[in-house]
Amino acid sequence: MGLNRRAFIQFSVGGTLGLLVTPVIWKTLDDVSIWTQNWGWIPTLKKGVEERVPAVSKLCPSGCALRVETVGGEPYSTTGDEDNPLSKGGLCPICADAVPLLYSPTRVQGPMVRTGEGQYQPVSWDEAKKLLAEKLGAAGSSVAVISGDDTGSGNEVFSALLAELGSDDYYMMPSPQMAATRAWNGLMGGEGQIGYDIAGSDFVLFAGADALSSWGPTVSNMNAFAESHPAGEKAKSTYVYAGPARNHTSSVCDSWVPVHPEGMSAFLLGLAYNLITEGRYLESGDFAALRSLLASKYSPAQVEKLTGVSKKSLAELAGKLLRASAPVVVADYGCSPAVAAAGIIVNLLLGRMNTWGGMVALPEVEPVLGSALDRPTRFAKDLPADVASGAFAPKVCLIYDANPVYGLPQYGEKIAEKAEFTVAFSTFKDETAAVADLVLPAAHPFERYDDLVNPFGVANTTYVASSPVVKPSLDVMGAPQFALDLAAEMGLDLGFENFEEVLEAKAEAAEAAVGTVGSYSVGLGLPALSDADKTSGQLALYAYSQLHIGSASMATTPHNPTTIRDTELQGKQMFVRINSETAKANGLKAGSKVRLSANGVECQALVHVDEGVMPGVVAAPLGFGHTAWDEFSMGKGGNVYKLLTVSAGSGGSAWTGSAVTIAKM
Amino acid sequence: MDSKLFPEGATRCSFGQYLLWLGFISAMLLWGVYASFLIFYNGIGVTAMDNYFGFALWITFDLAVIALGAGAFFSGFLKYILKIKQLEKIINLTVIVGFICYSGAMLILTMDIGQPGRAWFGYWHPNVHSMLTEVIFCITCYCTVLIIEFVPLILEQKQLNRNKFIHALAHNMHVHMALFAGIGTFLSTFHQGSLGGMYGVLIGRPYAYRDGFFIWPWTFFLFVLSAVASGPVFTVLICTIMEKVTGKKLVEYKVKALMGKIAGSMLCLYLFFKYLDTWAWATDVLPRMGFTFDQMFYGLIYGKWLFWSELIVCGLVPAIMLIVPAFRNRPWMLYTAALLNCTGIVINRYVFTVQTLALPVMPFDKWYTYAPNWSEYATSLMIVAYGLLVLTLSYRYLPVFPQERELNS
Amino acid sequence: MQVKEFKIKWGMVIDIDKCSGCGACMVSCQVENNIAPMTQEDPHNHLQMMTTKRDDPSNKLRTLTWLNVYELNNGKAFPEHDVAYLPRPCMQCGHPACVPVCPVVATDKNEEGGIVSQIYPRCIGCRYCMAACPYHARYFNWWDPLWPDGMDKTLSPNASVRPRGVVEKCNFCHTRYMKAKDRAREEGIDPMELPEGYYVPACVEACPTGAIVFGDLNNPEHKVAQLAKSPHSFRLLEKLGLDPQVYYMSKREWVREQGDNHAAGDHNSAVKQASQGHE
Structure with missing residues (x-):
């Protein structure tokens, strides 16, 4: 059988065309394009009426007032609640992930x-x-x-x-809240629940309080900050953060005053010293004793030694507080009643009690169950x-x-x-x-009745209650x-x-329970303040909390691991942050594997050299090191809560002085 | 055992030895097949690629083999269009090498894209502005051309060729080969260029972006030239390795030297433009984007040594060795030059792929490094094994080298 | 290449001085857009479990963070050290680097509003667009999406679930735009003249410090239109000429400096202008 040129061309062209007119190729291609977007294992979406149901999520420490977005009655997301003063549309990173947690396999299924x-x-x-x-x-x-x-x-x-x-x-x-309550209602004999009118203030000093990240009614604080710093306009108030390291709060504050972890109450008392020097006075039987305590233990020179804050910066800061028309000091560190008391004293010296933009004492909301303890x-x-x-x-x-x-x-x-x-x-x-x-x-917050009664730190009596958004899927x-x-x-x-x-x-x-507690006459809790001048002289631990990592009761939620930086957690190893000076003094460098120890407990970590940490301080994140929960947190990093050394002061336990050692592994 | 299938008058190694060799190739191949199975089953998350290095070893490998496989179209062009007769002694090998390179690259590409089932969308929903569309068009078309060029060689197998139909088919295909060579040249030039253009148009990637210099994107021409400058000597290297392995002379040295001369001339031309391009990039393109030349390099793996190796040690040096007859005519120097030349082109394709992506463009970002993992190596080696297999079978059973009989008698 | 002009140009002005880096926006984005939490094992795929682990979320080059918050610092030593957080959504460039390179038109910028689309069923997963985008705004699905058992009951109706092997990115919560237009028609509002706040992406809504302002850059009544012109405003990598629809602002000069590359000596005019006025 022969094949001439003509036959060859006929054969080639005919074969190709013949194949093309059959549906085989076209049908296959069409099917492929359909299959590749409809695999059986790709979940399909629910359709139905969409609603936004107001609710409360108490997964974060202060609780978020929010709206649960539902489709066909099934929650799928949360947004802030614009109509709620606690939220004004904002949301914290834990409660933003509240809905997926409804069906988390890590939920307890039944008793x-x-x-x-x-x-x-x-x-x-x-x-x-x-x-x-x-x-x-x-x-x-x-x-x-x-x-x-x-x-x-x-x-x-x-x-x-x-x-x-x-x-x-x-x-x-x-x-x-415990620290402030012990200081105000305990040591100082005051009445009512302490709160701070951050929104009304024109000069806010966060002394240790990580108020724009994890302290107090975080979202509401952030709202106050947002409104005082309108985009594209001049800020209406000044925010200052004082603390041992740059953190989320300090990154947006107008300035940062580095204060040693063990020196927070000394720092506040140093401010008090300056205020009194400038002629400030307060109505209290303890005032004379306060003066002599300050003179003997908290002179600017002594405070500089204890806190690392120079005499000059301390005086400048005191001057700014004095010049501001509505300053407020929000003080909290290591759950210490002494720090809280010192903060209250500074507010009192500034005359900021129960004033617009100052510190307030909210009336207690009376218990409704007769035999229940009051707050x-x-x-x-x-x-x-x-x-x-x-x-x-x-x-x-x-x-x-x-x-x-x-x-x-x-x-x-x-x-x-x-x-x-x-x-x-x-x-x-x-x-x-x-x-x-x-x-x-x-039950999950969206499956139960619950309420928020004056989340600690709010400036007005606040009550939010919520009813279930969805029927429990489990026996809870x-x-x-x-x-x-x-x-x-x-x-x-x-x-x-x-x-x-x-x-x-x-x-x-x-x-x-409206308004503020009208009259107050307080002691100054001086015994708690008199021993705030001790330092361990060693490396000090600054443990900080960030909600996206978790809290003392919540572990990292499913969508938060991606928000944790690779300078905070790498695989299963967490990072601690130290200054380059500290690193050098301890023979460490970026990425060194170290063992942190305090009170007989150890934690492993990697070193992240960060100039935003005071020399002599190890900044370590709280919220890692879970031994239960799920893969989003279990076995990741070490539990820094364990490293916190509890010291019994006269106002109650605190962990302001946390000596820690760091050793290269 | 299989001697009846050998090309006319040729001797081949024993069947046992042959099986041993096939066993070695199969092991490599199977490892790669296992890796590619996991890749298809689990997704390309199996590889070490990531969102910064979306183009990585595979794309480098593809670009490199496509450049080195350019011997096929360029030799074809010289032989069939410019009628350089000498080249017919090596043309079959260039076609086989080209076929291996292109089909191998296409296999890798089907793994590389996230949705292999949609690979044909390039035809169905083409974006005519995209260089990659052009690449998809030309590579698939040219691969078809290479198959058409390869088929007559298979049909000329001694036993097959006894069949009259096959004989006639092979003959007819040969008659039309100039046409295919022409189409191949056209397609191949275009996609070599588009591959370069792919990088040159990356307006957000200072390492690769080229504009305002003669013609845009200039990398289009640089990629064509660098491919034709290295393809021919790559074929020479393959041929020489085959000679060493088989212990036979397959192509006369004169032809190899001619290939070297062709590559050398093209390399000179390429380097002339490449130097101009580099100069314009460093002094004009980069400053406009806010960068300096020094910022383009980092540490050891993205160091300047790569840059100098590519342009001088593996560029200028082999160019001189290839165009000066006194050097070119010494076999060891020709082979060294060929090796350097090919290395230079591989470095070029590597830095354009990986370094381009590694360079942090946002000032607050940092350099990231990429190292392939086993699955990428295994699949790349699978293609190498596939190439060896095709070469082995072709050498053993097909009349690849017209001079073999005469040179070894 | 020509820049397409639109009557509406959705854009953001992100005030870096107000971003505390809390992460709420990133979480809201993932929940809204059905991005699965990163789990390392697929209990339904035994072969995968035996042979390979999926990614750890600390591998930041394998995440699906449409909105990613970068941490910037001024490079200075203690105590002058300063940090800032920069949320990076898709810039929705006016002259996108990604659109012209896509071989299959799986991404386009041709709809009123100027949002750069991503068509998942069209995408072949070649990742050329990712190579093209200097902002790293594009993400690849390295694995099939996987929710912990039961959690897929909470999928959002606003974004289809993408299979593995396709590229995805921020689209300013496009479904919310569609819904806003529908709502507008029902309420008798011109969908071409949506009032400020009528349509906002999930991240904007969640942000507790209001750091992200969203609106129509072409509508003088929208805040973004004015903020974008502030002397403190800048865009990322403006020199590349991609014409992003996302603006940033900061009163801190060092932050503005880091918005573009100045190694070759010059400084962009926005930085200069602002520093002359304020520093």
Whole structure:
């Protein structure tokens, strides 16, 4: 068979065309383009009516007022609530991720009883209730509550339950509110809840308070800052941050005053010294004693030595405070009542008590459950001190909205050992749930009734309540409701059967608590201030909190790992920040692997050399080093809460002086 | 055992030795097949590429083999269009090498793109402004041309050729080969150029961007020239390696030296423009973008040594060695020059791909480094193994070297 | 290449002096746009579990952070050291580097509003656009999207889930734009004249310090139109001529300096102008 040129061309062209007219090629290509966008494992989206439902998320320490976006009734996202003064449309990085947490595999699925080391058996709520009632009945008054709920009426329910059982061992987790309450309501004998009218101030000094990142009503503080610094216009007020390292707050403040971690109260007292030198005075029987204390221990030269702040900058700052028309000092460091007291003294010297743009004392919102402790009394008990001394040894310990095993400095891990029977009300499988004898799954904030009563730091009486946005997908319930049911089971009368009704009553009580506490006459808490001049002379730890990493009770949420910098966490290793001078003095350089140790506990970290840290200071992030939760946090970095050394001052435990050693590995 | 299939009058190594060699190639190939299976199954997250280095080893490898494979179109152009008769002694090999390089590159590309099933979108939804569209067009078309050029060689296999139809088909294809060589030249010139243009148009990438210099983007011509300057000597190197491995003379040295001379001349021409281009880039393009020449380099792996190696040690030096007959006519010098020449072009393709992307453009960003991982090496080696396989089979069974019989008798 | 002009030009002015780097915008962006949390193991893909680990979120070159917050510093020693945070969405360039290079027209800038689109079902995943974008605003799906079991119940209706192998990027929450236009029509507002705040992307809405101002750069009634002209305003890498629709502003000169490259000696006029006026 031959093939001439003609036949060859016919063969080639004909073959090609023949193939093209069959549908084989075209159909295949068409199908491919459809398949490649419709793989079975790619989730499809839900359709339906879209709504925005106002709610409260208490996943962050101060709680966010927000709106839950839903589609067909199913939440998918959160946005700030423009109509709520706490939010004004803003949102914190934890609550921005609140919805995905609704279906996090790390949620506690149902009540569980511990049957052995790390082993649990599911039980029904009824069984759990009966078991707990039995345990409580046997325990008599040897019952304690540890609460991490800084803002809610749930505290009253638990407190009333405790009172009915004959105990007053109500412990709050350490917080800025605790420090301020112990200082103001305790040491100084003042009334009402301290707050700061940051929005009304024209000169704000954040002394240690990381107020635009993690301290107090963060989102509301950030709003105040935003409004005082309108884009493209001259700032209406000046913000100054004083603290041991540059942090998120300082990055937007107009200036930064580096203050040694152990010198925060000395710094404030140094300001007080300057103010008094400038003729400021305050109405108190302790004033003369204050003067002599300042003269003997907190002269500018002494303060310079303690804080690293030069006489000149201190005097300049005092001058700015004096010249400002509405200055306010927001002081908090290491939960120290001394720092809080010193801050209050500076505000008083500036004449800023209960004034527009100053410090305010809000009237207490009265408890609605008769036997519940009032707010200041709730903050009186000292958990670290009682654990250390052995005074904390309850037969039954109820842990409500708290994760002390992770977030209580130094003594957290001992809680479950000291208590005979531990009950954890946990939304997530956290460290405390991992060791509790009974784990009761608390509903997610969007599945429960809850409220925010005067989140600490707000300048006006604030009350926000929220009802469930969505039905629980798991066998969970609100912890306060369970406490009410439990009381009923035990035949105790708390005055309410339903938490929703508690909230209604609370709303009325809040309505009655308006304005500020009219009169005040205070002591100055001088004993707490007289020993604030000690320094360890060693490397000092500055532990800072950033919400995107987590809090004392929340671990890193699913979408936050991408927001954590690679200079904060690298794989499983966290970074600590030190100045190049500190690095040199300790033979370290960027990327060195180090071991941090304090009070017998060690943490591994890598070195990030950062000129934004004072020499002699190790800045370490709180919020890493989880041993429970999920892969977004578990095993990443070290738990710096453990490195915080608790020191017992006269106002209560604090961890202002945290000597730490750093060794190359 | 398979001696009946050998080309007319040729001897080949024993079947056992041959199997051993095939076994070695297969091992390499299988490792690569395993890697590519994981890549297709799990996604290219398996590789070490990332959002900064979206073009990496694979693209460098592709660009390098496409440049080195340029011997095919350029020799074809010289032989069929300019009628340089001498080249027919090596033309078959250039076609095979070209075919290996292009088909290999296309295999890598199907792995490299995130949605291989949509590879044909380049035809269906083309963006005529994109250099890459041109590359997709020309590479696929030219690969077809190379297949058409390769097929008659296969059909000329001794046993196959006995079939009358096949014989006639092969003959007809040969008759039309000049046409294909012409089409090939056209397509190949264009996509070599577009590959360069791809980088030259990167307005946000100071290392690669070229404008305002004669014609835009200038890298278009530089890539064409550098490809034709290295392709021919790459074929010479392959040929020489085959000679060393088989212990036979396959192409007379005169032809190799001629290839060297052609490459050398093209390299001189290329370097002339490349130096001008570099000068204009350093003194005009970079300052306008806010950069200095020194900022283009960092540490060891993105160091200036690469720059000098490319332009002097692997540029000027081999150019001189190739155009001066006294050097070119010494085999060891020709081969050294060829090696340097090819290395220079590989460096060029590497820096244009990787260094371009590594350079931080935002002032607050930093240099990132990239190192390929096993899956990228394995798949690249798979292509090398595939090339060896094609060469082995072609050498053993096809009449690749017309001079073989005469040179080894 | 010609710059396409639009009647509406959505843009941002980001006040760097107000960004505290908290991360809320990045989280909101991920939630709004159905970006899966980064998990290292796919429990439904055994072969993958056996052979390879997906990425750790600290590998910042493998994230899907449409909005990425960079940390800047002034390079000075203690105590003059200063830091700033710079959120970087897609710049929606007027003269985008990415659009002309795409071989399959999977990205385009041809819709009123000037948002650079990304068509996921069209994208072949060649990553040429990523190589072209100097802002690193484009991200590649290295893996199939994967939510921890159950979490995909919370998917947002506003962004389709992308398969692996395609490029994606910020689109100013384009679905919100569509919805805003629909809402406007219902409410009798001209969709071409949306009032300020009628359409805002998720990050803008979440930002607790109001650092991101969003609006129509062509509408003099919108704040962005005025802010963009502030002497403190600048755009990233202005010298490249990409004409971004995202502006930044800072009163700090060192921050403005870092908006562009000046190694070759010159300083851009915006920096000069502002520093003469204020420093």
